[in-house]
Amino acid sequence: HILGASLVLVEMEKARAGGDSIRFLFSGDLGHYDQPIVKDPTAPTFADYVMCESTYGNRLHDSGVSSEDQMADVLNDAAKRDAPVLIPAFAIGRTQEILYLIRELEEAGKIPVLPVRIDSPMAAQATQIYNRFTEEHDEEYASILMKKRHPLRTGSMLTTSSRDESIKLNDERGTRVIISASGMMTGGRVLHHAMRILPNENATLVFVGYQAAGTTGRRILDGEREVKIMKEWIPVRCRIERIAGFSAHADWKAVLRWLENLQNVPKMLFTTHGEPDAAEAMAGHIRDRFGWNVSVPQYGDTIELV
CATH class of the missing domain: 3.40.50.10890 (Rossmann fold)
Known part of the structure; x- marks a missing residue:
């Protein structure tokens, strides 16, 4: 994305009844691939839940002209x-x-x-x-x-x-x-x-x-x-x-490319950081590509992590 941008992985130790941890990965702002100056986005790690940005969930950067x-x-x-x-x-x-x-x-x-x-x-x-x-x-x-x-x-x-x-x-x-x-x-x-x-x-x-x-x-x-x-x-x-x-934000194809590297199938993925149409479109792309459970949370929603 830009210099200093990071993925954030939150590990909640012994959060489950059996003593297992819950891992929640926040994508933050994802950059697109092959942009100048900074390296490509870091591949995601194992996570039970993922919160993924969707700024360009309904658009592509490629306009046919560089x-x-x-x-x-x-x-x-x-x-x-x-x-x-x-x-x-x-x-x-x-x-x-x-x-x-x-x-x-x-x-x-x-x-x-x-x-x-x-x-x-x-x-x-x-x-x-x-x-x-x-x-x-x-x-x-x-x-x-x-x-x-x-x-x-x-x-x-x-x-x-x-x-x-x-x-x-x-x-x-x-x-x-x-x-x-x-x-x-x-x-x-x-x-x-x-x-x-x-x-x-x-x-x-x-x-x-x-x-x-x-x-x-x-x-x-x-x-x-x-x-x-x-x-x-x-x-x-x-x-x-x-x-x-x-744009420093990944378009929807680049987000899918990033998610392809996730090491497991998450229990739920949430699309955020996008206008309503973009967040819904990104959720649709993810469902179509991977068949995952995807939610577009609304302000005030409460989700129980299991």
Whole structure:
């Protein structure tokens, strides 16, 4: 998923009448396979019960066009129009993945070297942490570090830390890529940039992650032509792009791939961490594939573990 994400296995010793333990495995947020920077999800272990995420239980990431090609098209188009690009991105995980991709596209000559601005103190700190914990890196990332190159630094990159440095970005003109949190536009410095980008017909707003219902990002994606940001109604006139392949969450096929490694048939599996339709769809996929008992718990439900 992201650096530091973990499965959690809770073992309740002597929980059964006969003195046996009950093992409950929580998937947490599952990442998808073959994503850059971090290793693939760890295989699940033996568990009597499993709680499994279902964020993408009713969707697949594969749109027929790679995220690399989509990003290259968006940035090249912006460069031709001399237009700014705003990418709302989670500070941990998504920002680093975007930087990694832009660097690769630059080095491959697929896009020009563009000014990239990281306007998120947390993202700046998280990027440093990514470089320190080498045991979490996948082989490709580690090989780049071995060559004394920085996998998360583009050709013309600036990271802001102070409020004054962030404000100075407003004076820049021409094509530049601003990456700022939060990823769903619910808070953070991205809102200050959005107030200038959204009304600009020449600008581009790029979504690179899941937008939950009720968030500003979701409302923009759903086509609302005006959104409220910091008590002001801001018109949405800019170009809107969505690159779905960047989600750090596994889609339903990847969740099934992960569950295939479970060492036993669980007594019950619960699908959570998904909107109602997604959780129900994920439960259906699991039943169809494995024939397991699957429940979609509702708020306030009580389940007795036996």
